[in-house]
Amino acid sequence: MEVFLFDLDGTLLPMDNDLFIEIYFKGVVTKLYPYGIDSKNFLDTIKEGIMAMIKNDGSMTNEDRFWDTVISLHGNKARDLEPVFIDYYRNEFQEARKSTKTNPLAKDCISLLKSKGYRIILATNPLFPSVATYNRIKWAGLEPEDFELITTFDNSSYCKPNIRYYEEIIAKQELQADKCIMVGNNVNEDMIVETVGLDTFLLTDCLINPDNKDISQYKNGSIDELYQFIKNLPIIS
Numbered sequence: 001m002e003v004f005l006f007d008l009d010g011t012l013l014p015m016d017n018d019l020f021i022e023i024y025f026k027g028v029v030t031k032l033y034p035y036g037i038d039s040k041n042f043l044d045t046i047k048e049g050i051m052a053m054i055k056n057d058g059s060m061t062n063e064d065r066f067w068d069t070v071i072s073l074h075g076n077k078a079r080d081l082e083p084v085f086i087d088y089y090r091n092e093f094q095e096a097r098k099s100t101k102t103n104p105l106a107k108d109c110i111s112l113l114k115s116k117g118y119r120i121i122l123a124t125n126p127l128f129p130s131v132a133t134y135n136r137i138k139w140a141g142l143e144p145e146d147f148e149l150i151t152t153f154d155n156s157s158y159c160k161p162n163i164r165y166y167e168e169i170i171a172k173q174e175l176q177a178d179k180c181i182m183v184g185n186n187v188n189e190d191m192i193v194e195t196v197g198l199d200t201f202l203l204t205d206c207l208i209n210p211d212n213k214d215i216s217q218y219k220n221g222s223i224d225e226l227y228q229f230i231k232n233l234p235i236i237s
Contacts, residue, residue: 001199002236003175004113005166006147007184008124008133010206012106013140017208020099027095031088035081045073053127054159058168062126062153089132097139103205105223107141112230114146117237122147123169123182125189126156149173160189163196170196183226187213194218201226 009015029043052069053062060068070078113120124133130152134144144150151169158165170177177197184190184200186208191200202220209215219229 001118001179001181001233003119003121003173003180005121005123005169005180005182005193005198006110007182007186007190007203008122008136008140010185010208011183011190011203012110012122012142013136014101014103014206016099017206020096023096023099024093027092028085028088031084031092032081035084037081042074045070048073050127053153054162056158056162058157058164060157062156062159063129066153086129086131089129089135093132093135100136100139102139102141103223104141105227109223109227109230110142110146112227113233116230116233116235118233119173120147121169121173122150123166123184124151125160126151126153126165127159129153160186161192163192166193166196166198187211187215191218201229 006012009020010017025043025046028046029040032042049066049069052065056062056065067079067082110120122133122137124136128136130150133150133152137144137146137150149169149172151165156165156168158168166182169175170180178199180193181199181201182190182193183203185203185206187202188208188210191202194200200218202215202218203223203226204215204220205222207215221229
């Protein structure tokens with residue numbers, strides 16, 4: 001293998017997903033309050049926008065799909081709120097860090113892979129703008145520059161678990177599937193890559209397995225075990 005694809009939330013960044021969502025939505029509602037918006041109604045709209053991105057068919061970016069949905073429900077003036085959202089992600093969004101913790105081994109894994117010559121892609125579900133994703137990367141003790149590609153809602157046209165999300169990455173970066181491995185914590189969203197020929201490593205520290213699938217079919221283990229796996233890989237350049 002030559003290329004590692006990493007999930008972020010729950011993988012490189014340990015996270016209490018329920019707490020993250022709670023803080024995130026509460027923060028958005030609070031941010032919008034001074035603008036005289038019906039917060040509950042607009043929160044429902046945001047959720048619909050997220051679902052629209054998850055179901056995106058590739059005909060537009062996830063960013064455009066999100067705002068297309070919002071505008072369809074609230075009119076063209078709704079996009080005037082875009083700077084407010086970006087400001088939220090730059091500032092109040094930092095509160096959501098309380099739902100995460102930094103594991104130094106995440107940085108160690110990335111550093112070791114880079115030193116051995118492996119390409120590294122951050123294959124995080126592209127539901128957020130780059131400013132929000134870059135913040136979460138830094139919460140993990142990493143830097144955006146650690147990755148040759150970071151999927152965000154403005155550069156992606158599909159979402160997990162749609163296999164076309166991964167096919168888009170493969171095409172964009174001119175990868176060979178059989179030379180790639182996906183590291184993630186979500187059985188349904190991350191391990192689906194095996195259907196297009198990628199190898200897999202299921203991280204179990206923050207395991208998400210809603211269908212209670214047998215995970216013994218995948219290489220799996222804690223981040224400590226992932227680090228040992230990386231240590232045993234050959235140097236390729």
